[in-house]
Amino acid sequence: MCGIAGEIRFDNRFADVRLVADMAESQARRGPDGEGIFSLGGRCFGHRRLSIMDLSQRAHQPFIDNELGLGIVFNGAIYNYPELRAELMAAGYRFASHGDTEVIIKAWHAWGPKALDRLLGMFAFALWERDSGITYLARDRFGIKPLYYARNDERMLFASTLPALLKGGVDTAIDPEALHYYMSFHAVVPAPNTILRGVRKLPPGTWMTVHSDGKCEEKTWWRLSFERSAEDEGRGFDEWKEIVLASLRLAVERRLVADVPVGVLLSGGLDSSLITGLLAEAGATQLRTYSIGFDAVDKEAGDEYHYSDLVARHYGTVHEKIHIPAGDLLTALPEAIHAMAEPMVSHDCVAFYLLSRAVSQHSRVVQSGQGADEVFGGYHWYPPLTDVQQTDQGADAYRRVFFDRNHAEMGEILAPGLVSRDFSGEFLARHFALPGADSVIDKAMRLDTTIMLVDDPVKRVDNMTMAFGLEARVPFLDHELVELAARIPARHKIAEGGKYVLKEAARAVIPAEVIDRPKGYFPVPALKYLRGDFLDGIRDILGSRKARERGLFQWQTVDKMMESPDSHITKLRGSKIWQVALLEFWLQSHGL
Structure with a gap:
């Protein structure tokens, strides 16, 4: 790359x-x-x-x-x-x-x-x-x-x-x-x-x-379709399971093509563990795997070493655990923000940045598990959407489970001249009206796979890995695998907490303890629960003259939110204050 x-x-x-x-x-x-x-x-x-x-x-x-x-x-x-x-x-x-x-x-x-x-x-x-x-x-x-x-x-x-x-x-x-x-x-x-x-x-x-x-x-030149044939609808779960595993195995093997060794970013979750297992199956020798962890905040853990260690031992990988103290996280945060091609609010951007810095000392190419949640229905907001049978109600249902704020709240935080229309609601309605997906759940998964995934997890991994000349490959976004997954009836994907067909396919490859564990996310709790130096840094950037003169926000609302930042968390468990601060950090980082 x-x-x-x-x-x-x-x-x-x-x-x-x-x-x-x-x-x-x-x-x-x-x-x-x-x-x-x-x-x-x-x-x-x-x-x-x-x-x-x-x-x-x-x-x-x-x-x-x-x-x-x-x-x-x-x-x-x-x-x-x-x-x-x-x-x-x-x-x-x-x-x-x-x-x-x-x-x-x-x-x-x-x-x-x-x-x-x-x-x-x-x-x-x-x-x-x-x-x-x-x-x-x-x-x-x-x-x-x-x-x-x-x-x-x-x-x-x-x-x-x-x-x-x-x-x-x-x-x-x-x-x-x-x-x-x-x-x-x-x-x-x-x-x-x-x-x-x-x-x-x-x-x-x-x-x-x-x-x-x-x-x-x-x-x-390419569009993703969720249309299914009668044969697709009638195919049994066990057959889908076998087809998925074969397709993913091929996707992982394809991404071994390189004139340098290929490693894995191993979080310890299902997706990266399955990639590790399939690479081991493919005969990868001296396979290098990498995991990262942070200090806990309150009762929220900052690492998932238990599971990544389990997978590394199971396959005998050359495994490296990287622990980042809170002080180092704060030091690296401006660098990670500067490395963003666009402002990205996800807590794990800095995690990927620091992980990439360490990994680049040993590897030039890695495989990573981004895309599996969107492609195979792993997110918690999917099950409620299956209950919505009226497709004309689908956009509103998606908005309720996904949007960070409604249009009324947007009017309270953005400067008056910037809230002329409900642009996000209009975009959602247009996308849900496109042909090629009939049910509400299929429309939602298509939107997440082709829009939200592109400009969040995928962009995040590209920006943070490439900041250190590290190439990240994402087998779950092999287009043939994604097209296959789109044909699988949603009931096979979102059952049993999500990614059901992928989990059951994985049982032929990786330990059950990794499959049956509670779902985790790349934890960076210090950016979710703002404390100490992190909170002071946010106060400084939002109180700066540049921020106040930029005219993007209603500062009375923002200042009130700052009084209790932990009370302002989005439906997807992100900090609303961090969202505002990150934009200003990014603009100032690039001299804007």
Whole structure:
């Protein structure tokens, strides 16, 4: 994985090579192994490389194919590139490298945009045609790899991180619609919006054609469907269980493709434990696993070492436990916030940041369990939705169990000029009205898998791991596995506390104690129950002159919340005060 950047001019001026170099340099932590710049008149492309496949200079980027008249900057990993390479070679294509980057160029030349359907993996890339002046931007099905852009009449800038675009001077005013999403969806801002009015992100499963005159066309090339055949509805539970395990086993094996060893972020929960077990089954030797823990607050534990130790012993992994004292957590918090491409309120961002720092000392690629709860129905808000039979009541039911605050409360905390419409409610209604999912529970799981997952757990893991040049792979987001899971009737997924079919499939692989344990979350209790130095830091940032003059919040309401921060917890057990403070922390961290 890497960092990409570029400028495309629409006004017949030369692209600014220095600017693109600066944007690429700002992403150096994503790609510590190399850098490259390629300029072609009004277009310039930059790249920072993390070497995972084909470690030689032959795979250096930007990658130019003069014979085909194509070039590319690419961030991600294509797991089936060896098979595609063999197919393309049989068709007469010649290769100069042995990695996945060149395969994308040849595949695009051979099949055009339909090549995207052939790619198994995670990716965001810019691919350009030398002679036509056309540039294509593309993003993988689940947006595992990010792609931000800013466009006006004169030019387009793009990069793997939002802060990189700030180098080019973009409109940094807060987008009121995005702010409404942020305050409703625990910091998730669905594409194409970002918290800044002048920056957008390419939606997952989308490609964009950028013409030299500034004309841009977007096309969605993949959508997730929850439609089921009669055969799907009639298939027995035991058969689904076997199919799920076979599909997940394949997803894990696919993500072993690398020229460096692959480890696991092992929390001790079902998902990461199952990945560890399947990797052991696949013959991974000297498998490295990593767990992290924090100090407890009140009676809430800060680690799950009991379960991660159990799994590590069971499979004989090379296991490392990393314990972070509260003081170190506070010290690292500003660094973790600065590493966010967008403000993310989840408590475990700093956990992933510190875990990634430690893991990067030993591994360059890890597999992680993100996505299983959304894909297999593991969240506590799913069972109540199965009781809602009237689909026209589905959006309201989802709002009641998921939203951080209703629109009335939004009017009490946001500045009056920022609450013109119920943007979040309107977004929810539009998404629930889309075809391809009939029941309320299927509509909710589709929304969580294709929207909420993308801009919370997936983005969190990408940002925090890439801050240390660590590539994280997520087998539960193998698109074939997700498409399979969408076809499974919801009753098989949400039964017995959720993820039922996955739990029962896992019994063939991992110890029952891990499967039957109470559900846990990545615990960082100090950011949920604000105390001491953490609370003082929040008071300082929210009391700062910049915060007060920014005009986003009604400070009388915020100050009252600060009197008893533990009383203001969202339905999903997050701190409402931390949500407000994190946004201000992030803005100030990037000089805004």
